[in-house]
Amino acid sequence: LRPRSRLPPGPPGLPLVGNALDVPPSHQWTKYLQWSTEYGDVMHLSALGRHLIILSSLDAARDLLEKRSNVYSDRPRFTMISDLMGWDWAIQFMSYGARFKQYRSSVMAQLRKQVLHRYHPIQLREARQLVLQLHRSPENFLQLIKHASGATMMSILYGFKEGQRRDGYVHLAEEATESLVIAGNVGKYLVDFIPILKYVPEWVPGSGFQRQAREWRKLCLSLINSPFQDVKNSLTMGTASPSIVGYMLEDQTMETEHLIKATAGVLYLGGADTTLSAFYSFMLAMILFPDVMRKAQEEIDSVTKGERLPDFADKSALPYCNCLVLEVFRWVPAVPLGVPHQSNGIDQYRGYVIPKNAIVMVNVWSILRDERIYPDPSRFSPDRFMPGSSEEKQLDPREVAFGFGRRTCPGVHFAEDHLWIIFVTILAAFDIRRSKTGAGAENPLPSRDFKVTSGMVSLPEPFPCDLVPRSLNLIKSLGQDDY
Numbered sequence: 001l002r003p004r005s006r007l008p009p010g011p012p013g014l015p016l017v018g019n020a021l022d023v024p025p026s027h028q029w030t031k032y033l034q035w036s037t038e039y040g041d042v043m044h045l046s047a048l049g050r051h052l053i054i055l056s057s058l059d060a061a062r063d064l065l066e067k068r069s070n071v072y073s074d075r076p077r078f079t080m081i082s083d084l085m086g087w088d089w090a091i092q093f094m095s096y097g098a099r100f101k102q103y104r105s106s107v108m109a110q111l112r113k114q115v116l117h118r119y120h121p122i123q124l125r126e127a128r129q130l131v132l133q134l135h136r137s138p139e140n141f142l143q144l145i146k147h148a149s150g151a152t153m154m155s156i157l158y159g160f161k162e163g164q165r166r167d168g169y170v171h172l173a174e175e176a177t178e179s180l181v182i183a184g185n186v187g188k189y190l191v192d193f194i195p196i197l198k199y200v201p202e203w204v205p206g207s208g209f210q211r212q213a214r215e216w217r218k219l220c221l222s223l224i225n226s227p228f229q230d231v232k233n234s235l236t237m238g239t240a241s242p243s244i245v246g247y248m249l250e251d252q253t254m255e256t257e258h259l260i261k262a263t264a265g266v267l268y269l270g271g272a273d274t275t276l277s278a279f280y281s282f283m284l285a286m287i288l289f290p291d292v293m294r295k296a297q298e299e300i301d302s303v304t305k306g307e308r309l310p311d312f313a314d315k316s317a318l319p320y321c322n323c324l325v326l327e328v329f330r331w332v333p334a335v336p337l338g339v340p341h342q343s344n345g346i347d348q349y350r351g352y353v354i355p356k357n358a359i360v361m362v363n364v365w366s367i368l369r370d371e372r373i374y375p376d377p378s379r380f381s382p383d384r385f386m387p388g389s390s391e392e393k394q395l396d397p398r399e400v401a402f403g404f405g406r407r408t409c410p411g412v413h414f415a416e417d418h419l420w421i422i423f424v425t426i427l428a429a430f431d432i433r434r435s436k437t438g439a440g441a442e443n444p445l446p447s448r449d450f451k452v453t454s455g456m457v458s459l460p461e462p463f464p465c466d467l468v469p470r471s472l473n474l475i476k477s478l479g480q481d482d483y
């Protein structure tokens with residue numbers, strides 16, 4: 001057999017462009033699912049000479065990305081992002097190797113289970129502050145939640161409390177990550193396929209990408225430099241609040257300033273949009289499945305007696321709420337196609353050849369919505385994971401949603417804590433209801449077939465909702481002075 005005929009099966013493509021024209025520009029995971037029913041759970045596509053392998057089952061993902069992690073731990077090179085826009089410090093896009101290991105272990109050190117308690121006071125404070133803000137302007141709930149996701153990360157990373165300074169940095173980070181989303185749209189920039197184009201000077205006609213990259217590079221560099229310098233100044237003046245950057249600067253074992261800046265940038269990048277996606281999904285789930293909301297609220301009330309807001313110390317007494325977080329990870333996968341891996345050598349699997357430098361992606365979305373694993377997958381049901389519930393216990397979605405092998409998400413436990421305290425605080429304070437007033441063409445009333453945005457990180461499209469306070473006394477007790 002010629003090597004090509006031993007590639008995994010996949011849709012036929014055209015000469016040269018391969019399947020580039022068949023892959024839709026958005027929501028590729030639905031097309032990949034459709035193709036996988038025809039070609040199987042290990043599928044081959046090609047685009048402009050690049051091999052693409054799509055894995056659509058847990059077995060295949062584990063067999064390759066975990067059991068053969070010596071082959072599949074690399075990332076494809078994103079020339080536009082890493083070389084031209086300046087994101088070469090972000091481990092998310094880094095090739096596997098010595099530098100990656102050094103940077104990843106610095107990130108892991110800040111996300112170990114043993115240190116997560118350090119962030120709890122900030123997460124608690126921010127969750128309660130958000131309750132106050134939501135109470136004051138419930139109609140702006142989507143904007144408030146979006147801002148809170150970025151702002152909480154800024155507080156944890158740099159110690160900035162509420163105010164203009166922090167808002168400015170959140171704005172900067174949003175702009176920088178938006179540029180990433182645009183540039184991360186594989187296929188948009190030819191330089192990602194023909195890296196040598198990165199040397200084309202800006203004045204050459206057709207090199208608009210160079211000018212664009214230069215503008216975006218400024219955002220990327222400000223994102224890691226400006227807040228970092230700010231913390232350093234505050235430490236010198238003795239006015240800094242506790243923060244990850246502060247801990248790292250004080251810890252003399254840390255290698256270089258660049259590593260500290262990069263670690264903070266990586267955490268922001270990894271944490272802000274993903275937790276925002278989960279937050280939107282949670283709100284939507286509570287509107288669509290009011291029985292789940294009531295069950296979670298009853299559990300919280302049984303512990304707090306409705307006299308106080310919940311706290312991290314209540315976590316072990318709230319198992320249903322813990323399962324609710326897991327169900328959010330499953331119900332709307334925040335990273336529906338994971339982050340692409342790349343093979344660093346030729347491999348054989350199930351009799352097929354996986355070429356060297358093939359881009360390997362897992363269809364996380366299709367696994368987490370597979371009815372053979374999760375019966376009635378569009379139903380939001382934390383009971384899937386509750387010990388002793390009438391439902392049969394189902395696969396823990398963290399095993400899929402956070403990726404595989406040596407590149408698995410290091411933020412999984414952080415994300416759980418972060419979302420848990422927000423969800424239980426909001427559930428204690430408000431009923432989240434289907435809006436009677438806010439619906440319109442732009443914000444249609446949600447149904448089980450709600451739409452999600454497309455991109456590496458995906459989230460439900462905007463929807464209206466009403467937030468009805470459950471206890472005004474509880475909310476009012478959160479006086480501004482305390483926070």
Ligand code: HEM
Pocket residue numbers: 091092093104107266267268270271272274275278333334335338339340341401402403404405406407408409410411412414415
């Ligand atoms: C809903 C929450 C989250 C989800 C669903 C999620 C999902 C993922 C996925 C699928 C990957 C790629 C794994 C792979 O390549 O196999 C990843 C990577 C990563 N995540 Fe997360 N993540 C979440 C939250 C966070 C948080 C809160 C942080 C940090 C504060 C974080 C930091 C990172 C980093 C640094 C990487 C890159 C790892 C590497 O390339 O080695 N993530 N995440």
